[in-house]
Amino acid sequence: MCGLKGLARRVKFPEMRTTLRIDLPSIHAVRAVYTALQGVEGILQADVSRRGAVIEHDGSATVDRLLEAVGVAGYDVLEIEEERRRLTIREE
Secondary structure, three states, rough: OOOOOHHHHHHHOOOEEEEEOOOOOOOHHHHHHHHHHHOOOOEEEEEOOOEEEEEEEEOOOOOHHHHHHHHOOOOOOOEEEEEEEEOOOOOO
């Protein structure tokens, strides 16, 4: 039986969640932003919709890199929200 420390070595948990508000006019725009985000190092998961993107990452995907990727796709970010993720462990 392995403890949480052993599990953390095998599975990479997202440390950060960054939400970008972007008004994307079409599904083609959504695909363009999703494709551009794939080139950003550190992203573990990205959910892109016409309203924006929710990105789970390890902390190395900085706001500047995310803004640059969205800009390469041809769109502007209207709002950014960053949230540091923490795993709560209760001792009994």
